[in-house]
Amino acid sequence: MPKLELYYMDICPFSQKVLRFMSENNLNDKILLKEIRLNDYDRETLINVGGKEQVPCLFIDGKPLYESDDIIAYLKENIL
Ligand SMILES: N[C@@H](CCC(=O)N[C@@H](CS)C(=O)NCC(=O)O)C(=O)O
Secondary structure (H helix, E strand, O other), X not given: OOOXXXXXXXXXXXXXXXXXXXHHOOOHHHOEEEEOOOXXXXXXXXXXXXXXXXXXXXXXXXXXXXXXXXXXXXXXXXXX
16 A cells, blocks of 8 residues: 555645545545645645645655546545
């Protein structure tokens, strides 16, 4: 099982789409959540590692995956 961290913002509808998918599929305990507006260190990590301040972004063992549809597809194929 890879280490999974979701960088997100509560106010972002694309983040909400991923969070909803996680809830519906009981994935909440498998993915660490990082709300970038609540933590400057997390926000800077997203920018430094991912290269842009866009959410949602799933870090898979530290490697960033952007785009809500791609994140959901990854979770379906690899984690469910
Ligand atoms: N196509 C992207 C859209 C994501 C998106 O537009 N996120 C907004 C917040 S709701 C954002 O991070 N905007 C800042 C940016 O793109 O630099 C997805 O589906 O994940």
